[in-house]
Amino acid sequence: MNAVLLLTALPVLWPMLTMLACIACAGRSRWQEGVAFAGAVGFVAITVALLAGLADGAAYVAHFGDWPAGFAIAFRIDRLGAAMLAVSALVLLAVLLYPARVDASGPVGPWSRPLLFGLMTGVGGAFSSADLFNLYVWFEVMLIAALGLLVQGGRAAHFEAGFKYLVLNLVGTVWLLVAVGGLYGVAGQLGFGQLAAVLPGSGQAALVTVFVALLLLALLSKAAAFPLFFWLPAAYPALPTPLLALFAGLLTKVGAYGVMRVVGEIAVPVAQPLLPALGWLAVLTMLAGVLGAAWHWDMRRVLAFHIISQIGYILLGVALGSVAGLAAALFYTLHHIVVKANLFLIGGLMRRCGGSFDLRRSGGLSVTRPALALLFALPAASLVGVPLTSGFWAKYLLVRACFAQGAYAWGGVALLVGALTLYSMSKVWIEAFWRRPEAPAAAVVPLPWRAWVACGALAAITLAIGVYPQTLIAFAEAAVADLALPNGGGR
């Protein structure tokens, strides 16, 4: 038994096995719940083991089927991938700990947990794979599992959400497939490393650029960037709270991760002329997202649009193409997954206590639920970027990197969007926590302890990063330094 080879395959094998185990006890809900929880704990353990083994900066590599490098599908889990895996596992654990029916936002049938682990299989594969077509396969796994989860509710609203999600994402998948096929056609290779070596000197510079652009666009549609984000606000609000938190935390970030890989590793010199366009798309994404969020009154839609806005920040870091930029993007991604998932989980608690996701029909929670107010305040402040939360350092790193490369306009917009995020979150606070509710307050229902633990733990992570960011910043810089990067080291 080769521990390295086993560990490298586990990000896919483990969730897949958990999925099968969940199918095996599809009729017994409590069993299935236990199996799923154990699966999440195991996934966390696997990612911790992966991270522990990567302290010195090497990578876990496996060539499946033991075919030679370049001809086999390879998994290559470096610090970038391992960090994404770890934070995904963490969010999964929190989501499974959170009671499934806390806010009556949707039933959970016997097939939700198998689909959930199907989704995690795709996520695990996407963060581990070093093969472009294989990456496409994992995106497909995610797509179909996500679709399944969207329609599990079985009502018309779920089907509508699922339909929009399917149609718009299928188109993105087509772009992805065309780009992968095209690059394979030009380069004759699919491995990340092989493509990186072959693409710059392929003699088909123009064609390669088109396909890289198409690849980036496909990934941007998965990341819900402007103007390819329509599927996200259309689909997400139909999900029950815990699933919504998982989707919000993870799915778009897989797309953003893909963009990081393409820009920083697969198509390093080819992507460089595309970076300014990527940066401006990121700027538009930030603005469109935050404006949409400021406009909405439904907590889920507010937060859904904030996902888009925050994706803009991440993409902006990638568009800088430097160590500082990508490190900022990675830091941002890791912090944001935790924050965003937590905000949706807390949103479910707010729904339960306040009676509605609609801010206009909620209110008074700071009086009736002071602890919930505190719990909400932390990730909300982090989303805005208030100091001593993780979000502050994320924005600080990003704007600093922008300014260091002379991208003052980008950095300025990033700060402006911070102010607009402040506007949006203060609106949520004022409406849901401060305003006296129109209807007389209902009896204070107790909140399940599991919800407190899940949300509290995620909030504690946010605070811990905020108070002592040094470790994570150093990690992000080291993780990104392994990549080749178009704009070089910078600082």
Added chain:
Amino acid sequence: MHATPAVHPPLAAWVRFAWLLPALLFALALGNGRWPLGVEFAWVAALDVAVAFHIDGLSRLFVLLITGIGALVLFYAPAYLAGDPRLASLVRLLLAFMAAMLGAVCADDLVLLFLFWEATSVLSFLLVGFDHEKPASREAARQALLVTGGGGLVLLAGLLLLLEAAPGLRLSTLSSLDAATVGQPLFAAGVALVLVGAMSKSAQFPFHFWLPGAMSAPTPVSAYLHSATMVKLGVYLLARFDPALSGVLSWWADALVAIGTLTAVWAAVLSLRERDLKRILAWSTVSALGTLTLLIGLPNEWGALAFAIFLLAHALYKAPLFFVAGNVDHATGTRSIDRLRGMRRALPLTATAAVLAGLSMAGLPASLGYVAKDVMSIAKSLSEPMWLVGAASVVVSAVGVAVAAVAALRVFFGPADGPPLAADGQGVSLRLDLPPLLLALCGLLLGLFPAWAEPVLLEAAGVVAPRLAGALPVLGLVDGPRLGGVAIVVALGAATYGCWDRFHLLLERLRPLDAFGPAAGYRLALRLVKSGGALVGRRMQNGRTGFYLCVSVLAVVALAAPLLPPPRWSATALDGADLGFAAAAALAVVGAVSAVAARDTLARLLAAGLVGVACAMVFLFRGAPDLAFTQLVVETVFVVVAAVALRRHRPLSPPPRVGALRAAVAVAFGALLGGLTLAVQQAPPDTQLSQFFLGASLPQAHGRNVVNVIIVDFRALDTLGEIAVVLLAAVAARPLVAALRGADAATAGRSVILAHAVAFLYPLMLFTAALVLLRGHNAPGGGFIAALLAVSASAAIALVFGPAAARSRLPLAPPALAAAGLVLALLSGLPALLLGQAFLTHQWGEITLGGFSFAFSTVLLFDLGVLCCVWGALAGFCLRLLGEGR
């Protein structure tokens, strides 16, 4: 905040004694320590951010203000909010705020400074909105947060630029920067942004409007945040930067003078408009902040000294006046100067405090206010003659006198007309009167004996103007001419006081001009955000899938098409395969166009199937019979099952007609993909990978059918993912199918001959599937194709005998069969892991048993897994679609 519950909740003792903590700190700061004092701890090394504090004379003056007034505010608060259950949370917030303020004025590291700065903004939001059940409080809190928080982001941008221009910059190293560094445009831009940030915090024009609104906060908060401490943070920062910049950056001093003067005059004039005592005081605070900014901008040392004295004097008279306003409000329930008259009888001690503070505010001799005015006039007279600034200061001072008179005389000594107040009020205890009295007395004592304050003030001024090395004359020298100046100002102030109500009416008439003021700018910005939000949230995200699709596709075409290389046309002779290829392409076009044009659902389904058939033909002519067969079976099964299902279920409404724009977008997208395909075809292919597959297939992977070897061995992981997709798709489809199923799904009109034929064919087809599976590694076939055959068999049974019959003939229930298939595929990869090889490394072996040798391989297991998974998933889907399991 005037809630008077019948039963006072038990109050934690610490709330009553919380004031001791700042008092202790005050004593510590007052004691003669060694200044400057510096401490530093490492924090975020990666960003060169440290927990570094540097406490010099300027910081010390602020620390004294923060702790001294903080102690009195905390002393005052429990009495002010007596019986209010939220008192403890107010005290907690005030303590947190005090800590943030102390951090901000002591921080040396720029990022640390920003951290505390933002903390004060957030805490002030919570404090201003303390009475959050009132809409006005919420709106004021939001306005304060957005203006100071937004300003904070500008400050952050400025600090980042400064750090970019001068790496490692600290506040304590500002003054040692060389002129070259300060002269960089980047540095100047950073300074400009810092200036804007400081202006927003200190309510300088045009950001001043948030401060009067913030008066909806409880009085202890207003006294503390909005007169004595937080609003002075911006001025503090300007004073910090001034020594490094004045004389180096040409515009710096002028900008400060201009902004300060404008703010001071503007706010002074607007204070005349108010009728609410607290709002009057708030405007006069804005005016004072403008004066402070102006003083920093004055180029001589006297300006720095005047700054320090006025800072202290203002705190010592304005905070008591806020306490006074709070006491009056507490006693009467109103703060309107129209209703408040003759309060001296009801509140004698408060009246005393008001008069004492008013003396200093008016700048009458023997008060610290007088000393401040005195030094100020020296500073101004030493500067270049700026008559505008001089005139402005007369106006500002005169209005200051008038405001002092309103707060001290009008409220307490005017004739008591109208019904007596204090109907709904509470008594004012000594605990409420002591803080204003103490502060006001301090203001007078220091006016009489300025030397007591001299060390602290000179030290602070010395930081702002380093040349001011203790060589100044003793403070408080009263000489004739300046006394005359005071007399003029007092006379003007008295006149203003006399005409207060007339000024009020005049300014009220000008109120329509507010539509062009900065507050209107704030409202405009909010409206812009809302309309921008509507653009995104409603106009773009309009719920129409077709629109989404159109925009997305158009965006991709627009972004990718310009990068497309120009097409190169080449004519090559067509051979037979090419002709077949062309026919397939034509078929695909016909199918696609008919699918769009057809009005009938069934016709559309068939037309779409035609495209699939065309694809199969392409595969066939390109030498991939496996793929061609797979594609054909998939299309056939899908079309047949879907057609049957559609016929049985409720009819679908015909689709809307395709508009010209959408057609154009679709064609453009098709053209892009076509162009790309063409371009790839023309590029010389790199066949390294395919050559390897061809070469290694037989000798190393033991299979002649390269397509199958790729599927089950070379890229088995992809296949594993894909069969997982099939399994997940079947699971995902369950609710969809459940919703689609109609009421009646009984098989009608079964033909006997057909039934016999199908019953006979079923085992035959399964047998064929098994054969196809077994031979697949070497000849066209394999798990996928076998599965499709099996699915066809199941579907045929279901169509003829009903889904239940088909299900009973499956080896396992469909989901279990699919899951078992995935398990088999996974199992086939595990032996390799146990042997220390990579997952999915296939094992080959041979067993000789009684003369026969059986070759076996995990490859077969994998392919069997594919078969079971696809069969189970698709059969399950078809059966449910045809009505099974209801």
